[in-house]
Amino acid sequence: MTLPALDWTTPPAPFAGRSLTCIRGDRLVFSDLSFSLEPGRALLLQGPNGTGKSSLLRLLAGLLPPAAGDLLWANAPVRATQEDHRARLHYVGHLDAVKPALTARENLAFWAGMAGEAARVDAALDTFALGHLADIPGRFLSAGQKRRLNLARLAAIPAPLWLLDEPSVSLDVEAVALLAGLIAAHGSRGGMVIAASHVDFGLAGGATLDLGGFAATVAA
Amino acid sequence: MLAAFFRLFGRDVRLALRQGSAGTSTVVFFVLAVTLFPLGVGPETAVLARIASGVLWVAALLAAMLSLDRLFQADYEDGSLDLLALGPLPLELAVLAKTAAHWATTGLPLIIASPILAVLMQLDGAGYLTLVAAMALGTPALSLIGGIGAALTVGIRRGGVLLSLLVLPLYIPVLIFGVGAVEASIDGLTQRPQLLILAALSLAAAVLAPLAAAAALRLNLE
Numbered sequence: 001m002t003l004p005a006l007d008w009t010t011p012p013a014p015f016a017g018r019s020l021t022c023i024r025g026d027r028l029v030f031s032d033l034s035f036s037l038e039p040g041r042a043l044l045l046q047g048p049n050g051t052g053k054s055s056l057l058r059l060l061a062g063l064l065p066p067a068a069g070d071l072l073w074a075n076a077p078v079r080a081t082q083e084d085h086r087a088r089l090h091y092v093g094h095l096d097a098v099k100p101a102l103t104a105r106e107n108l109a110f111w112a113g114m115a116g117e118a119a120r121v122d123a124a125l126d127t128f129a130l131g132h133l134a135d136i137p138g139r140f141l142s143a144g145q146k147r148r149l150n151l152a153r154l155a156a157i158p159a160p161l162w163l164l165d166e167p168s169v170s171l172d173v174e175a176v177a178l179l180a181g182l183i184a185a186h187g188s189r190g191g192m193v194i195a196a197s198h199v200d201f202g203l204a205g206g207a208t209l210d211l212g213g214f215a216a217t218v219a220a
Numbered sequence: 221m222l223a224a225f226f227r228l229f230g231r232d233v234r235l236a237l238r239q240g241s242a243g244t245s246t247v248v249f250f251v252l253a254v255t256l257f258p259l260g261v262g263p264e265t266a267v268l269a270r271i272a273s274g275v276l277w278v279a280a281l282l283a284a285m286l287s288l289d290r291l292f293q294a295d296y297e298d299g300s301l302d303l304l305a306l307g308p309l310p311l312e313l314a315v316l317a318k319t320a321a322h323w324a325t326t327g328l329p330l331i332i333a334s335p336i337l338a339v340l341m342q343l344d345g346a347g348y349l350t351l352v353a354a355m356a357l358g359t360p361a362l363s364l365i366g367g368i369g370a371a372l373t374v375g376i377r378r379g380g381v382l383l384s385l386l387v388l389p390l391y392i393p394v395l396i397f398g399v400g401a402v403e404a405s406i407d408g409l410t411q412r413p414q415l416l417i418l419a420a421l422s423l424a425a426a427v428l429a430p431l432a433a434a435a436a437l438r439l440n441l442e
Contacts, residue, residue: 061306064442086306095299101238102231113227114307 010088012039012160012190013074020069022055029055030214037192044203045196047211053196057163061091089161096150100139104130104149107138112156124156128178143170164195176201224309225317232321243325247333250283254337265342272341273402280330281391284362287326289380291370305441311434319367327359350405357418358394364425365390371436
């Protein structure tokens with residue numbers, strides 16, 4: 001798969017976390033977690049359920065402030081530039097943000113338009129073989145089709161950092177291959193991916209981070 | 221940023237129109253609630269005329285509150301709120317766009333319906349224009365203040381009752397000055413101060429409510 005050559009609005013740069021600690025409620029999820037990621041590389045988050053893969057991804061997206069530690073983009077703390085950070089990342093969570101009353105195209109066009117990138121909507125739908133469903137309302141899409149529609153944002157809106165939380169859930173083999181191709185193309189342009197997944201979709205060659213190793217042994 | 225604001229506003233209006241639920245049920249509730257009063261207190265025109273402005277405003281307050289619980293909840297439950305919080309539009313402005321859309325689909329129909337119901341309630345002819353003006357100036361404050369309550373209760377299933385407990389006390393100033401404006405013009409006094417205060421309430425809410433609601437949403441997204 002090929003993605004069009006891009007002028008990045010924010011070019012990829014080394015992204016790192018330093019001594020990150022995450023507390024949800026009263027529970028210490030992980031502590032002293034560090035990682036670093038170079039442009040063009042991918043990081044696969046592993047670990048048993050409940051070790052904080054989703055929490056880490058929300059923390060990296062800036063939805064959840066770290067209890068301690070820093071995120072670094074090009075060696076500068078992200079804390080001071082949250083708005084710039086939001087503009088350079090894609091977050092794909094468990095929920096697909098598909099409105100039942102809007103068609104597939106309208107759903108994607110809304111998010112693309114919010115980011116000021118309305119030009120690639122149809123091409124992005126085709127990336128995940130959704131072209132023939134473009135005029136179907138979201139309520140008639142299957143779980144896998146909704147997930148593909150959510151992932152189509154990756155192709156519609158350029159962003160150097162992709163944070164993917166179990167992106168392959170409900171996808172069929174074909175769609176997983178499409179996702180793997182998209183991630184490979186993203187990497188070849190210098191883009192970065194951090195994903196939590198139990199399924200191999202082309203990240204196996206990259207670095208892995210096992211969150212089991214950072215689990216708190218003593219509850220806070 | 222302005223384009224994103226209007227895109228979000230347009231999406232919410234479109235969703236409300238396609239689903240047809242919120243706006244229609246708000247107006248139907250308003251009409252039904254007001255209709256109950258002539259049935260309850262009797263058809264004596266003097267009695268109805270006396271309570272008309274109060275009944276119309278109270279019913280409008282309750283109707284405006286009715287659709288608030290879904291203001292952010294739908295976006296929260298399907299993950300759209302995560303993406304809005306991560307989008308280029310600051311969450312405060314996203315809140316303002318969503319509340320504006322809520323007003324356009326619920327507050328505006330209330331304003332249009334109010335003079336018709338005023339006939340039913342035997343409102344004095346001198347009060348009609350003021351009623352519409354007061355509704356137009358006061359209902360934005362209802363949507364905006366309600367937005368704070370909706371943001372605070374976004375993560376709570378069946379948060380509707382809690383929402384009304386939070387929001388109704390904050391609606392009291394709008395009620396007092398809304399009724400006051402109508403009464404003043406019926407009594408032949410100037411309604412200007414009350415209308416100006418309603419406008420001030422809406423403007424202050426337009427500045428402060430999005431800040432509070434966005435902060436509450438951020439807490440709920442953690």
